[in-house]
Amino acid sequence: SxxxxxxxxxxxxxxxxxxxxxxxxxxxxxxxxxxxxxxxxxxxxxxxxxxxxxxxxxxxxxxxxxxxxxxxxxxxxxxxxxxxxxxxxxxxxxxxxxxxxxxxxxxxxxxxxxxxxxDPSASVQKAALTQVSRRKGRGANADGFKGYSIRTDRYRYTEWDGGKEGVELYDHENDAMEFNNLAEKDEASETVKEMKSLLQESMKRAGSS
CATH class of the missing domain: 3.40.720.10 (Alkaline Phosphatase, subunit A)
Known part of the structure; x- marks a missing residue:
């Protein structure tokens, strides 16, 4: 195949x-x-x-x-x-x-x-930032938007178009393959707030918007 x-x-x-x-x-x-x-x-x-x-x-x-x-x-x-x-x-x-x-x-x-x-147990930053671009629709006039994601030692948190196109949260301690999106779970609301703030800090540091 x-x-x-x-x-x-x-x-x-x-x-x-x-x-x-x-x-x-x-x-x-x-x-x-x-x-x-x-x-x-x-x-x-x-x-x-x-x-x-x-x-x-x-x-x-x-x-x-x-x-x-x-x-x-x-x-x-x-x-x-x-x-x-x-x-x-x-x-x-x-x-x-x-x-x-x-x-x-x-x-x-x-x-x-x-x-x-x-010292491998040391750390220089809380999270790593990743960015990709997406297009909504087809053709030359299709609107573009960006997705930003941060990865800490435990979580991955992702926002598409500032959250308007989707939000994702994965707990690598229990979900290494990132199959279970926790972003809408009530029990993860505080983690989402913390990760959102950390994402904004990381984007500001990188000069992204």
Whole structure:
């Protein structure tokens, strides 16, 4: 089936990418570069393979919005450990600048992740922000609107067009696949208020509106 072929193609692509990364790391071994090299591995987006009825990217679900981020520095105490702290890709630039002992511009949106690299239990921000654009209707005159989502260590909260096109709240402690939208549940009303406020703070910090 086309679905099976698409999934096979995705896994083939990731296998090929893994082989290319392996070549890079092998070269670092051969040339003894581990003691003076910073390695950053990530992706610009995730990928749907049919989850939530979606394919490819451009959603605010975990499969699209969350990406791997691996940072190696020879002097970091947290080497080889993982962290559940929310971070963003805009944090990569200030992190690398910090690790290279370079001054980063003061107006950057991101933050240095050095504290997490030194101590994986540390945190530099409460939530990670993701944004996508949508169109309502068809044709060149179709109206566009945006969706914004924040991910904390426990929750994902999403608003479409400021909430006019939908609000979503998922509890990753009990719903890792984001199937059960809690936004309209009475028992989640306080969490929705807290997450809405945190979303507004994150959007203001990022210069979004």
């Amino acid at each position: 086309l679905r099976r072929e698409a999934i096979q193609a995705y896994h083939a692509s990731t296998t090929f990418m893994d082989a290319q990364l392996g070549k890079l790391l092998d070269a670092m071994d051969r040339h003894n570069l581990w003691e003076n090299t910073i390695v950053v591995f990530s992706s610009d987006h995730g990928y749907h393979l049919g989850e939530h009825g979606l394919w490819q990217k451009m959603s605010l679900f975990e499969e699209s919005a969350r990406v791997p981020l691996v940072i190696y520095h020879p002097e970091m105490k947290g080497a080889g450990k993982s962290s559940g702290s929310p971070v963003e890709l805009v944090d990569v630039y200030p992190t690398v600048a910090d690790l290279c002992e370079l001054d980063a511009p003061d107006d950057l949106s991101g933050k240095s992740l050095r504290p997490i690299l030194e």
